[in-house]
Every structure is written in structure tokens, then in C-alpha cells.
Amino acid sequence: MLISYDSLQEVASLFQKIGIENPWREVRLLLSYVTGKNYEQIFFEKEFLLSPDQNVEFEKLVTRRANHEPLSKIIGYREFWGLNFKVTKDTLDPRPDSETLMEAALNAFPNKGLPLNCLDLGTGTGCLLLSVLSEYQNSTGLGVDISEDALNVARENALNLGLTGRSSFCLSNWIENVGGVFDLIVSNPPYIGLNEPLQENVKDFDPHLALYAGQDGLEAYQILFSQIEKLCHSQTKIFMEIGKGQRESVTLIAKENGFTLQNVYKDLARIERVLGFCLEQN
Numbered sequence: 001m002l003i004s005y006d007s008l009q010e011v012a013s014l015f016q017k018i019g020i021e022n023p024w025r026e027v028r029l030l031l032s033y034v035t036g037k038n039y040e041q042i043f044f045e046k047e048f049l050l051s052p053d054q055n056v057e058f059e060k061l062v063t064r065r066a067n068h069e070p071l072s073k074i075i076g077y078r079e080f081w082g083l084n085f086k087v088t089k090d091t092l093d094p095r096p097d098s099e100t101l102m103e104a105a106l107n108a109f110p111n112k113g114l115p116l117n118c119l120d121l122g123t124g125t126g127c128l129l130l131s132v133l134s135e136y137q138n139s140t141g142l143g144v145d146i147s148e149d150a151l152n153v154a155r156e157n158a159l160n161l162g163l164t165g166r167s168s169f170c171l172s173n174w175i176e177n178v179g180g181v182f183d184l185i186v187s188n189p190p191y192i193g194l195n196e197p198l199q200e201n202v203k204d205f206d207p208h209l210a211l212y213a214g215q216d217g218l219e220a221y222q223i224l225f226s227q228i229e230k231l232c233h234s235q236t237k238i239f240m241e242i243g244k245g246q247r248e249s250v251t252l253i254a255k256e257n258g259f260t261l262q263n264v265y266k267d268l269a270r271i272e273r274v275l276g277f278c279l280e281q282n
């Protein structure tokens with residue numbers, strides 16, 4: 001069945017109408033998924049010959065996307081730090097905002113040859129830990145999560161990225177099952193308050209475990225800062241992603257537990273997104 005450029009334009013217009021930022025890109029990615037052709041091939045084609053099955057599949061996917069299901073959940077992967085990560089219903093979709101954590105880590109450790117021992121608390125797809133390890137080729141790291149299903153996705157991502165030799169993953173309620181001392185600790189914990197309004201595509205398609213942290217959204221920071229001291233040495237750098245407007249509260253929680261704020265990093269929207277801490281030096 002031949003799909004004309006005009007009918008694809010109709011899909012792109014529909015996507016645009018419902019607020020999808022790059023409608024044509026998404027149409028092409030869906031076509032790429034259905035046909036198995038790569039994005040570049042699709043990019044230069046003006047009309048598409050789909051089998052009847054592919055056509056039915058394409059229409060189903062368009063309907064799912066028009067109902068605000070994130071593209072990554074439909075096609076099963078999302079790009080983060082230039083790498084492809086498998087995503088499922090059990091993992092948070094890696095967000096561009098979280099790349100600010102990578103900027104913070106690279107700024108703290110400019111020498112990429114360092115043999116860092118890294119810890120990622122609440123690893124989800126493993127995107128933070130694995131992106132860090134892809135930058136620091138002599139480093140190793142541990143990702144922990146309370147969701148075994150998320151950890152299985154992280155392990156698969158490590159395999160796909162050729163990083164199984166330098167990464168490990170462990171089921172743990174925060175640091176309960178974690179031992180050792182780390183040079184770099186990163187975390188993008190859940191930080192949404194229970195009553196905070198969220199966009200449909202976030203609250204319906206990302207796991208609640210990855211989003212919510214008590215009434216005020218600060219519960220995870222309270223637990224983490226009260227626990228992590230024993231995993232730190234005097235030079236350990238800790239980078240935490242925060243929600244909009246949480247800088248003061250999180251800094252206070254950290255201070256009460258013996259940590260000093262060292263840096264604040266903003267995301268692309270100029271919102272304070274990542275806080276850098278170290279142990280208070282006596």
C-alpha cells in the first residue's frame with residue numbers, strides 16, 4: 001500500500017496540533033520503526049510502500065502517539081547523551097534535563113582517564129551511570145534501583161553499549177545493599193510532590209516509583225543525605241538532580257546531614273537542575 005507524502009503531512013499536522021514539537025521527525029521515526037529502515041533512508045523518501053500489516057501497525061502507532069503516549073515508549077528506546085537506551089513501562093524516560101548531571105560530572109573531573117568508582121542511585125535505564133562510564137573509559141560503577149524490572153533494562157543497556165565489564169547493578173532500597181566508597185555519586189531521585197499537577201504523558205506513562213517522593217517531593221533527598229556519608233571519602237563529589245524551585249530545601253537537607261553545596265547547574269531552560277555537594281570539611 002502506497003502512503004503518499006500528503007497523507008503523512010496530515011499525520012504531521014495532527015501531531016503539531018496536539019503540541020508535538022518535531023512532528024515530521026516523529027512521523028519518520030514511526031515509519032522507521034514499522035519498516036525497519038533507518039531514519040536517514042526514511043528522511044529522503046517522499047512516499048512509502050507499506051505491506052498491509054505494516055500499514056495497520058503504522059495507523060495503530062499514530063493513534064497511540066496522538067493519545068500522548070511518548071514516542072520513546074512506542075518505539076522502545078530513547079537517546080541520552082548521544083547513546084541509545086532501551087526504555088519500558090518500568091523505566092523513566094531519560095530526559096534532556098538530566099544531561100545537566102553529565103555536564104556537572106565532566107566539570108568536576110576534567111581528566112577523562114581517571115579510574116573513578118561511580119555510584120548511580122535510582123538508576124532506571126542506567127542512562128546516567130552508563131553515560132558517565134562511556135566518557136571515563138578507565139572507570140567502573142554501580143547502579144542501584146528498587147525496581148528489578150528497571151535493573152533488567154539497565155543491564156540490557158549496559159550490554160548493548162559494551163559496558164558490562166565496567167558496570168554492575170544491584171537491587172537495593174537506596175543504599176541498603178551498597179558497600180564501598182565512591183569518587184562520584186550521581187542521582188536523579190523521584191522529586192515530585194504527591195499533589196503536584198503533571199502533564200498527562202508523564203503521569204500516565206512513567207512509573208510512579210520514578211516520579212513521586214512524598215507530599216512535598218523531598219522524601220528521597222531526606223533519606224539519601226541521611227545515608228550516604230559512609231559511601232563518601234573527603235573528595236567525593238555528589239550530584240543530585242532537583243525539581244524546579246527545590247534548591248533551598250535540598251541544600252538545607254544536605255547541610256543538616258553534613259554536606260556543603262559546591263555548585264549549581266542550570267538546564268537548557270535556565271532552571272536550576274543539578275546541585276553539587278561534598279562532605280563538609282572540618
Ligand SMILES: C[S@@+](CC[C@H](N)C(=O)[O-])C[C@H]1O[C@@H](n2cnc3c(N)ncnc32)[C@H](O)[C@@H]1O
Pocket residue numbers: 091092093094095098121122123124125126127128144145146147150172173174188189190191209210211
Ligand atoms: C527519576 S527516576 C531516574 C531514573 C534514571 N536515573 C534517569 O535519570 O533517567 C528515579 C529512579 O529511582 C528509583 N527509585 C525510587 N525509589 C527508590 C528506592 N527507595 N531505592 C532505590 N531506587 C529507587 C526508581 O525506580 C527510578 O528508577
